Amino acid sequence: MKFFTIAFLLLVSLNCTFAQNLEKPSEGKALVYIMRSVDLAGGGLNFRVYDKDIFLGALPSRAYFTYECDPGEHLFWAASENRDFVEATLEANKTYVIDLKAKIGVFIAAVGIEPYSPSNKKHVKRINRVLKKHINAKIAKSSRTEEKKENIEKAMEAYNRIKNNKNSKIKKLTTNMNFENN
Numbered sequence: 001m002k003f004f005t006i007a008f009l010l011l012v013s014l015n016c017t018f019a020q021n022l023e024k025p026s027e028g029k030a031l032v033y034i035m036r037s038v039d040l041a042g043g044g045l046n047f048r049v050y051d052k053d054i055f056l057g058a059l060p061s062r063a064y065f066t067y068e069c070d071p072g073e074h075l076f077w078a079a080s081e082n083r084d085f086v087e088a089t090l091e092a093n094k095t096y097v098i099d100l101k102a103k104i105g106v107f108i109a110a111v112g113i114e115p116y117s118p119s120n121k122k123h124v125k126r127i128n129r130v131l132k133k134h135i136n137a138k139i140a141k142s143s144r145t146e147e148k149k150e151n152i153e154k155a156m157e158a159y160n161r162i163k164n165n166k167n168s169k170i171k172k173l174t175t176n177m178n179f180e181n182n
Contacts (some may be wrong), residue, residue, distance in 0.1 A: 022095045022127075022179055030071045030090035033097045033173055035134065037062030037126040047100050048148075049139075050080040050155070055148040057139035059090075060102060065139040066128050075159065080111040083155050085162065086171040088115070095177035097127055105166045115173035118180070128178070 002073060025031035027171045034049055046058035052075040057068055059078075071092040078100050086098060097116035102109040116123040145152075162168055 022097075022131075025068050025095060026091060028071075028092050029068050029161070031095045032060060032067045032069065032076070032088070032090070032091060033064055033095065033127070034067060034076075034100065035097065035127075035130045036061055036100050037130050037134075038101060045080060045102070045109050047102075048151075049100070050077050050079070050148075050152065051075070053079075053145070053152050053156070055152070057137070057146040059137060059139065061102075061139040062133075063135045065137045067139075076113065077159070078111045078113055079151065079155065079157060081108045082110045082118070083158055084111055084113045085159055086113045086115050086173050088173035089175050090173075090177045091178065095180075096173055096178055098173065099123075099126065113171060115171055115177060116179075117177045140178070 022033065023031060031154060034056070036047070046060050047056050049056045051067065053070060057065070060121060069090070071094075073088060074088040075085060076088055076098055078084055080102075086107065088096065088098075099114045101112045101114060103112050104110070117175045118124065159170075162170060162173065
């Protein structure tokens with residue numbers, strides 16, 4: 001019986017390790033993986049990704065990119081037919097993961113943001129699958145932020161409305177949700 005218990009625990013621990021290593025941020029920086037792990041709807045649609053008032057780029061289906069930034073408070077959001085937000089508190093020298101999910105929208109696919117946690121086995125499995133099978137879109141900070149000014153202003157108004165609602169749906173990415181960099 002002990003053998004089966006040990007074998008089971010070993011399989012579970014192997015299941016929760018990364019097949020490929022997550023990148024490490026530069027010294028004193030934080031690194032965020034922004035990915036699209038599953039697309040049941042909206043596969044042909046790019047989601048526009050922002051760090052508050054900075055346009056990061058458009059993320060296609062079955063892809064991911066990394067974003068290195070200063071540690072501290074961030075507001076990540078994505079736009080499609082709608083906008084979805086995650087408030088993040090990032091620590092230096094740590095790596096975090098955010099997943100953008102396509103949802104059924106009225107006219108086109110809507111977007112939802114899910115911050116990932118290393119304690120969630122489904123999250124770890126999805127990250128492994130994305131690192132193995134999806135393309136690294138290698139999106140650098142966009143120089144098109146000025147073009148997106150009106151969209152950013154509308155999103156900040158929507159964010160403030162949602163934030164002021166007692167039943168706020170804004171998700172949190174906390175410092176303890178970092179993934180180990182092997």
